[in-house]
Amino acid sequence: MSGIEAGRREAWRARYGEHAADLELAWNGVVAGLLAHRSVRAYRPDPLPPGTLETLVAAAQSAPSSSNLQTWSVVAVEDPQAKRRLSEVARGQRHVVEAPLVLVWLADLSRLASLGRAEDRPTEGLDYLETLIVGIVDAALAAQNATVALESLGLGSVYIGALRNDPEAVADILGLPPNVLAVFGHCVGHPDPEQPAAVKPRLAQGVVLHRGRYDPALARAAIAEYDAALRGFQAEQRMPGVGWIQAALERVRGPGSLSGRDRLHAALARRGFGLK
Amino acid sequence: MSGIEAGRREAWRARYGEHAADLELAWNGVVAGLLAHRSVRAYRPDPLPPGTLETLVAAAQSAPSSSNLQTWSVVAVEDPQAKRRLSEVARGQRHVVEAPLVLVWLADLSRLASLGRAEDRPTEGLDYLETLIVGIVDAALAAQNATVALESLGLGSVYIGALRNDPEAVADILGLPPNVLAVFGHCVGHPDPEQPAAVKPRLAQGVVLHRGRYDPALARAAIAEYDAALRGFQAEQRMPGVGWIQAALERVRGPGSLSGRDRLHAALARRGFGLK
Numbered sequence: 142m143s144g145i146e147a148g149r150r151e152a153w154r155a156r157y158g159e160h161a162a163d164l165e166l167a168w169n170g171v172v173a174g175l176l177a178h179r180s181v182r183a184y185r186p187d188p189l190p191p192g193t194l195e196t197l198v199a200a201a202q203s204a205p206s207s208s209n210l211q212t213w214s215v216v217a218v219e220d221p222q223a224k225r226r227l228s229e230v231a232r233g234q235r236h237v238v239e240a241p242l243v244l245v246w247l248a249d250l251s252r253l254a255s256l257g258r259a260e261d262r263p264t265e266g267l268d269y270l271e272t273l274i275v276g277i278v279d280a281a282l283a284a285q286n287a288t289v290a291l292e293s294l295g296l297g298s299v300y301i302g303a304l305r306n307d308p309e310a311v312a313d314i315l316g317l318p319p320n321v322l323a324v325f326g327h328c329v330g331h332p333d334p335e336q337p338a339a340v341k342p343r344l345a346q347g348v349v350l351h352r353g354r355y356d357p358a359l360a361r362a363a364i365a366e367y368d369a370a371l372r373g374f375q376a377e378q379r380m381p382g383v384g385w386i387q388a389a390l391e392r393v394r395g396p397g398s399l400s401g402r403d404r405l406h407a408a409l410a411r412r413g414f415g416l417k
Numbered sequence: 418m419s420g421i422e423a424g425r426r427e428a429w430r431a432r433y434g435e436h437a438a439d440l441e442l443a444w445n446g447v448v449a450g451l452l453a454h455r456s457v458r459a460y461r462p463d464p465l466p467p468g469t470l471e472t473l474v475a476a477a478q479s480a481p482s483s484s485n486l487q488t489w490s491v492v493a494v495e496d497p498q499a500k501r502r503l504s505e506v507a508r509g510q511r512h513v514v515e516a517p518l519v520l521v522w523l524a525d526l527s528r529l530a531s532l533g534r535a536e537d538r539p540t541e542g543l544d545y546l547e548t549l550i551v552g553i554v555d556a557a558l559a560a561q562n563a564t565v566a567l568e569s570l571g572l573g574s575v576y577i578g579a580l581r582n583d584p585e586a587v588a589d590i591l592g593l594p595p596n597v598l599a600v601f602g603h604c605v606g607h608p609d610p611e612q613p614a615a616v617k618p619r620l621a622q623g624v625v626l627h628r629g630r631y632d633p634a635l636a637r638a639a640i641a642e643y644d645a646a647l648r649g650f651q652a653e654q655r656m657p658g659v660g661w662i663q664a665a666l667e668r669v670r671g672p673g674s675l676s677g678r679d680r681l682h683a684a685l686a687r688r689g690f691g692l693k
Contacts (some may be wrong), residue, residue, distance in 0.1 A: 156479060165468035166475070168637070171447060171569035175476040175562050175571055188534050192441035198626045199449040202619040203432060204561060207578045208571075208668050211620055216627045223629070247631075252624075253669050255635040256662060260611075266669035270692075271581065271678035274553060278578075278600065280456070281557035285480060286451050289565050293447035302483045302554075305547065316630040324554065343478040348528075350474045351492045353499065354592040355523075359531040386483070386532060393529050393542035396693075401549035406693060409546075416546075417682060 152176040155340040158370040174293060179338040181297025182236045184330030189242055193294065197244070197329070200290035201283035212272070213280040214249040216315050217242060224316045227326060231303035232400065240328035245304065245311070246284045248276030250320040250414070267320065268415025280324045291329055297338065301326030306401040308408045319413030339378060342370045428452040434646040448653045450569060455614040457573025458512045460606030465518055469570065472606070473520070476566035477559035488548070489556040490525040492591050493518060502590045507579035508676065516604035521580065521587070522560045524552030526596040526690070530609040543596065544691025565603055573614065577602030582677040584684045595689030615654060618646045631640060 149168050153159070156176055166172075186402040194217055201215065209273055218224055219242055227245070228237035250267045255263035266272055288298055304311050304326045332338065345363045368384040375382045397401035409416060425444050429435070432452055442448075470493055477491065494500055495518055503521070504513035513519055526543045533540035542548055553634045564574055580587050586598040608614065621639045644660040651658045672679035685692060 153475070155474060163420070164471055167466055167468045167472040167570050169569055171450065172472055172476060172566050174447065175566055176479045178479045178481070180481055190443060192443045194527060194626075195440055195622065196448055198442040198622050199429070199432060200448060202622070202625065203452045203454045203616075205456055205564070205576050206619075207576075208665075209617065210665050210668060213623065214625045214627060214631070216629070216631055218629065220629060232418060234679060249625075251633070252635070256640065257635075257666055257669070259635060259637065260662065260666060262666045263671055264666065264669050265671040269672065269675060269679050269681070270679040271675055272669060274581070274600075274681070275578070277553055278557045279556045282561045285558045285561035286565070288481070289562070290448050290451055293445055294443050300481050300483075302551070305550070315627075316633070318631065318633045321631065324550075328444070340479075343482075343484065346471065346474050346478070349469075349478065349487065349490045349525075351490060351591075353491070353492070353494065353496055355492055355594065355597065357527070357531075357592070357594045359528070359535060361535065364532065374540060386514075386536065388485050389484075390533055390536060390538045390540065391655055392486060393533070393540050395541040396545065399542055399545060399547055403542075403545050403612055403693070405547040405550070417679070 156343055157345060158342045168247050175289065177340060178292060178300040179340050181332045181338045182299050183336035184236065184240045184328070185333050186239070187241065187331050189296070189329070194242065197287040197290055200286040204282040204286040204310055206279050207275045210253065210275060211279065212249055212253065213283050214252070214275040214321070216245045216247065216249045218245060223314055227304065227311065230303050230307045231326065232306070232308050234301065234303065236299060236328045237301060237326065240330040242329040244287070244326055244327040244329060245315060246280040246327060247317070248273060248280050248322045248324050250276055251318045254320050269417045273322070273414055273416065276322070277324055284327060296329060297332035298327055298329045301328065305402065305405055308405065308412060312412060322409060322412065322414070339374070342367070342374055366384040424449055428606050430526050434618045451565065453616060454568060455616050456575040457608045457614045458575050459609040459612035460512065460516050460573070460604070461609050462515070463517065463607050465572070465605070470518065472515050473563040473566055480558040480562040483551045486529065486551060487555065488525055488529065488552040490523045490528070490597070492521045498652055499590055503580065503587065506583045506586050507577050507602065508582065510577065510579065512575060512604045513577060513602065516606040518605040520563070520603040520605060521591060521599050522556040522601055522603060523593070524549060524598045524600050526552055527594045530596050545693045549598070549690055549692065552598070553600055560603060560669060572605060573608035574603055574605045577590070577604065579676065581681055584681065584688060588688060597663065598685060598690070599689065615646040617672060618643070618650055
């Protein structure tokens, strides 16, 4: 068995907890890098090498953008006090303070609103849920390209969806104008080699991949198997062994399990989004 | 000047229409690949190599997922009749028919709804706008990893946001259950070497990157410069030279310029999303 073949099998096993012996996967170094992704929550305090931020933003801007509208922006936060305030919104997640760089990815409809005012042109299209979705998708595509780039440079990161717990506090910390939503934060730094992160197993491909048409049958056996695999992973990582089913269902139980994000619609309306 | 340095300068020039001489960019082959992205709309008819789809889905599943909820799915469409129907939703975009593979990336809250019913647990948290956003972000991050993977394999792709023109027609074509939104389509294939795609210039970094706090001042000079650069690109590509400002403002002019997507909120409500 070649080294590449062994790497391919090991990457598959880490991601799916099963062997890939019968699969003809297309494979190369980029694919190997993507499959090796892990979320990093422990960082060395060292600053990032010069040019890193510019490279991450260039990678982000190279992602596709809906109709080339470029309805996103990013704030790069390095100030300890600002990071501390952001971590409070995120219920005290320490890595938001400890990472040398926190990027905050924004769905930004404000730029086109300003441009419309400057050119004396109507921009009522910004008042629709559709256009917020364009901004959110643009921001997510951009952020993921930055993640791929930073991992290729030996850095690590983790997204912080918890910034949506309180969009108004985040707007205050970062000086965001109306029509801008902080979609998520993004801690970036050198992974602490003393506290290495592991590849998290995912649902089997057959659960998320539908061929030709959507198969609405719930793949209960595959989900039960995944639940067991995740308990194994949690035991290895010395995390509470709650599995997937109970944790996921607890997370979507009701408004009280959304960490304040049940108020997102109201907060967006107050932040100027039309949401029609 | 080394070959790497020349490549770095050329990549920057193609993306921003200016020189990078004074920039200390972090650089490697992965970053070079990301910056070389272009949307491909002309494909050879050849099928994809065996294992390609499985590799793209493994890359997609390796992207971060909010709270590991994995609130996305993907339908792989190869049937010519289904592709034809999807292209009709997308106002006749030919590449939707011509690409050998069309992926449709789904925000999928239906899996957790089914799991809740099977486990007799409440899932009211799915009825909030927040949870739809989780699904949209999950789907976008996954899709972008697939794009990075396929480009590394010498393939090309383009996203088709126009599937949101009529979510109910797409649900009918693909058999989508309630609580599932087709966020966008994704044509995948071998780029036609006779009709090569070009790197599209983007807004200057200073327009989208904010350091420390958001700068609400509209960077009018940089936007005017970008408008001119895009007209140059459009002339080179023998496209109508409309620039950026007029095209972007026309796109968000009002409900009539949204290609039917002004009805997205109503369509989502009918498709079972609570949107609270």
